[in-house]
Amino acid sequence: MRQRRTPAPASRAPFVAEYVKRCTKAEPRQRLQEAVCLLRATQASRMRLSANSARLVRGGPAAIRYHTCCPPSVDVNDMNDTATGTTDFRRKIISPERLQWIIEAARGGEGQARPRFVQCHGCFDIVHPGHIRYLQYARTQGECLIVSITGDADIHKGELRPYIPQELRAENLAALEFVDYVVIDPNPTAARLLAQLRPDVYVKGEEYATSRDPRFLEEKQVVEASGGRVLFSSGQVVFSSTRLGEGMAPPRIEAERLRIVCRRHGIDLRAMSRLVESFRGRRVLICGDIRLDRYVLCDAGGVASESPIMSLSELDRRDYLGGAALLATQAAALGARPTLVTCLGDDPDSDKAAAALRQRGVRVLSAARRSAFPVRTRYLVDEHKMFRVDRGGPAPIDSVGQRRAAELLLAEAAGAESAILYDAGYGAITPALMQQVGPALRERVATLCAGTAEPQGGPPHFRDLDLLLVSERRLRSMLSDPSGGLSALAYRLLEQAQATRLLVTVGKRGVVTFDRPSHDRSSEAWRDRLLSEFLPALADRVIDRLGCSESMLATASLAVGAGATLMQTAYLCQLAASVQIQRLGCLPVSAEELHRELIGRPELSPIAHGSMPVAPVADGAPFAPVSYAHEHIPA
Numbered sequence: 001m002r003q004r005r006t007p008a009p010a011s012r013a014p015f016v017a018e019y020v021k022r023c024t025k026a027e028p029r030q031r032l033q034e035a036v037c038l039l040r041a042t043q044a045s046r047m048r049l050s051a052n053s054a055r056l057v058r059g060g061p062a063a064i065r066y067h068t069c070c071p072p073s074v075d076v077n078d079m080n081d082t083a084t085g086t087t088d089f090r091r092k093i094i095s096p097e098r099l100q101w102i103i104e105a106a107r108g109g110e111g112q113a114r115p116r117f118v119q120c121h122g123c124f125d126i127v128h129p130g131h132i133r134y135l136q137y138a139r140t141q142g143e144c145l146i147v148s149i150t151g152d153a154d155i156h157k158g159e160l161r162p163y164i165p166q167e168l169r170a171e172n173l174a175a176l177e178f179v180d181y182v183v184i185d186p187n188p189t190a191a192r193l194l195a196q197l198r199p200d201v202y203v204k205g206e207e208y209a210t211s212r213d214p215r216f217l218e219e220k221q222v223v224e225a226s227g228g229r230v231l232f233s234s235g236q237v238v239f240s241s242t243r244l245g246e247g248m249a250p251p252r253i254e255a256e257r258l259r260i261v262c263r264r265h266g267i268d269l270r271a272m273s274r275l276v277e278s279f280r281g282r283r284v285l286i287c288g289d290i291r292l293d294r295y296v297l298c299d300a301g302g303v304a305s306e307s308p309i310m311s312l313s314e315l316d317r318r319d320y321l322g323g324a325a326l327l328a329t330q331a332a333a334l335g336a337r338p339t340l341v342t343c344l345g346d347d348p349d350s351d352k353a354a355a356a357l358r359q360r361g362v363r364v365l366s367a368a369r370r371s372a373f374p375v376r377t378r379y380l381v382d383e384h385k386m387f388r389v390d391r392g393g394p395a396p397i398d399s400v401g402q403r404r405a406a407e408l409l410l411a412e413a414a415g416a417e418s419a420i421l422y423d424a425g426y427g428a429i430t431p432a433l434m435q436q437v438g439p440a441l442r443e444r445v446a447t448l449c450a451g452t453a454e455p456q457g458g459p460p461h462f463r464d465l466d467l468l469l470v471s472e473r474r475l476r477s478m479l480s481d482p483s484g485g486l487s488a489l490a491y492r493l494l495e496q497a498q499a500t501r502l503l504v505t506v507g508k509r510g511v512v513t514f515d516r517p518s519h520d521r522s523s524e525a526w527r528d529r530l531l532s533e534f535l536p537a538l539a540d541r542v543i544d545r546l547g548c549s550e551s552m553l554a555t556a557s558l559a560v561g562a563g564a565t566l567m568q569t570a571y572l573c574q575l576a577a578s579v580q581i582q583r584l585g586c587l588p589v590s591a592e593e594l595h596r597e598l599i600g601r602p603e604l605s606p607i608a609h610g611s612m613p614v615a616p617v618a619d620g621a622p623f624a625p626v627s628y629a630h631e632h633i634p635a
Helices: 012-022 028-036 052-057 096-107 129-139 166-174 189-198 214-225 243-246 250-264 269-277 324-333 348-357 399-415 432-446 470-481 486-497 548-561 566-580 592-599
Strands: 116-122 143-150 181-185 201-204 229-232 283-288 290-303 310-323 337-345 363-370 377-381 384-391 418-423 445-452 469-470 501-505 509-515 531-536
Touching: 012 189, 052 363, 096 181, 096 189, 116 129, 116 189, 143 166, 166 181, 166 250, 181 189, 189 214, 201 214, 214 229, 250 531, 269 566, 269 592, 283 324, 283 399, 283 548, 290 324, 290 348, 310 324, 310 348, 310 377, 310 418, 324 337, 324 348, 324 418, 324 548, 337 348, 337 399, 348 363, 363 399, 399 432, 418 548, 445 548, 469 470, 469 486, 469 548, 470 486, 470 501, 486 501, 486 509, 501 548, 501 566, 509 566, 531 566, 548 566, 566 592
Parallel strands: 116 143, 116 201, 143 181, 201 229, 283 337, 283 418, 290 377, 337 363, 418 445, 445 469, 469 501
Antiparallel strands: 290 310, 377 384, 501 509, 509 531
16 A cells, blocks of 8 residues: 655754654654655755655665655655665765754654664775675665765775775665665764764674774764764675775776866866866966986897996987976977076086077076086986986075076066976075075065975975875975875875975876865864875876976866866876886977877766767867977987
8 A cells, every 4th residue: 555645844853853743652763764764955945755655664674774865756656665776776875964953853853762863884895795795794784774875085995996996885785775875984083973973783793792993982982972983794604895806907007097187176188178278378487497307228249348338339329308407398389388497507518408408498597606517417228217327416596596586586587477386406496596585585476386306305395285296205204204194194284384285206106196175274164184095097098297297287287277276287287297208208298299198088088977979179279389209418
């Protein structure tokens, strides 16, 4: 016999109050069913009672299910049971705020019969039989089972973890018939969510019964403080997601995860193409050390006769701009108008570098002269680097040079939209210079970014930055912490530099982004926990990693200045690095090359984003930037 439909009330509050009043003396599961089985409020704020209520009451406690809702155009009498597979199980995935409202509505006033809410929390990267039995045990401890999962940004279990993006992990759990609600927790532990939901029972695996992990102890304290209790499931079947994932194909996992990340952060072909187009004509001020990167191409001749050393025959020499010079040429290749404030030398190599910079559209201003211009010479056999010889070490500028550099920076900053500070450790940038010009430079430019080279780059003496780019190795070296958590180190560095955003490159794996919850320095959220995300590398192969950090910093500065989000910025940086890393030598990546790469990326395809094809280039005059794909400085 079909249950009589209840007419939709005008607002949510009278509807909830009416059912709570009717269920004051009801049994817990009946009360939960009447008060919690509410359909999600539509844009017209209309509520409907789930058609499953009457059907599932007859099924007994084990069959009780609690749903969010359908749009008003769907008749609840035509809805089928979740167990039949004809309803969308993704309706179980809801926000913590929505779930908190449902729980409070079901519990009602004091002294009344209340349903028991059970919560489980974990990564659930690969749902295996151990997870199933763990959740089945938890389901028997109450009337409603809530499963919360850790978000992607807070899982630090290995290089490829999580294997499955958070959206798909939530769907996997929601598809289980005995799971009632699924929540994606954006926090590193469940403590904050437990304090918000206040479950009656919190179930953990048997391995936690003797655990002294401070994260679990905090969760336990929160549960017990709100009147709940912690239970431990019997580990009858033991599996490991890490062990199971070892046999999975990383490329396929990475491709699917990258597609999900791009869709989550609005990274699509149209947005990225327009972002690259917006770089054209932007005025950028760059300050830092420049050098020459010389490649000596050799043929291996075996072992020398006079000593057990390798014998090489020189075939060719190629010179490339490095350091801040590569930053400037990279900005020019993307269509910007860069001005470089640096220190030149009194030798032919310095003159050659300055001429090459001006030829590529870079305005060069010298603050001081040094006797030995930095040159790094690498000897290669085929594409393999055998060894490196450096000429010219750190030579900090004197007081006269510092005063000249400060005058040039402040004068040029008035007409610049962005500024990049790059410390390669040769002495062009000093703490005294940054202390002298830092505050005034911050007032004159809209976007201020910085980066340091490894291992020469000095301590983090930059302040009030919009973006800071460092490698993980350099980050650990600056903070003298070789083993600390990456998130904690990132927070320390951002606090020292009073920076807003941070990009940390993690070798060939990719980049980790760290962003503040609020960019308002006067807000309390400024010092709150950082928002982080991992973006995998986009290159299929690695030939030469030299110059990737400079290309990424120049691209990032232009993207942030154009108003891109941090994840959009990181994606474009990774794209520029993927072009740079697959060829020999420090060659800037042109805007034309970025457009070609964008068109070929599978995660940006219309099919991946569920949209129609769009033009890769924004409307306007056609642009034809100079390509440096096979160009080096002539001898």
